[in-house]
Amino acid sequence: MIEARRLHILRAVADHRTVTAAAAALYLTPSAVSQQLAALEQETGHRLVDRSARGARLTPAGEILLSHANAVLAQLERAESELAAYGSGEAGTVTVAAFATGIGLVVAPAIRALADAAPGIRVRVRDAEGDESLMMVLDRQVDVAVAVEYRGAPGEDDARLTRVPLYA
Structure with missing residues (x-):
């Protein structure tokens, strides 16, 4: 060789x-x-x-x-x-789970902004309700979930998740 x-x-x-x-x-x-x-x-x-x-x-x-x-x-x-x-985070794939309205109001505009700011990042979107999407994050099926608070969701003190409020 x-x-x-x-x-x-x-x-x-x-x-x-x-x-x-x-x-x-x-x-x-x-x-x-x-x-x-x-x-x-x-x-x-x-x-x-x-x-x-x-x-x-x-x-x-x-x-x-x-x-x-x-x-x-x-x-x-x-x-x-x-x-x-890829190692610096400038390229790769991010998978996002979100409910239908969240895809239209939050995920789609974020993807457009990301395309300009980080053209090497590819985003995959999966349609999932809040209770399903959080479990997908915990099971490492997706990287990010856009979800609404629901009864039975992991608590704010759950160290496995990082919460970022999108709307107050």
Whole structure:
């Protein structure tokens, strides 16, 4: 299997045209770059770089691998970016349970506002009455419930729920 960090090294050698310049750009030693290129050549079974007194040049096999490396590395960068957005709360899915009127009066306007403020957040809405929606939160079927107070609801001192009054 080809290691992604070795593809970074191949790309740097192609961009900088010498092992020494590639090493400097990657904050590595020239020896480390040469070792990684040798390992990449062993992994692929092809000579990838021609070295001469004038620098380093990719072989035809190196050019083929570089074209794929650019696509692979771009996809890895997108994956890292999406994971970072998810980890910071800028992307992901939130599931909301609400009763029909609450969906129209509270959830729909909130989704519109959220689309502008946090375009990476996707919202799923489930139609559920208050007693059902709170249990869905407790059972982790949904993340948020829009509900009205009802007899038998968990009390305000129930630490499993955080209440935010929407209307006084």
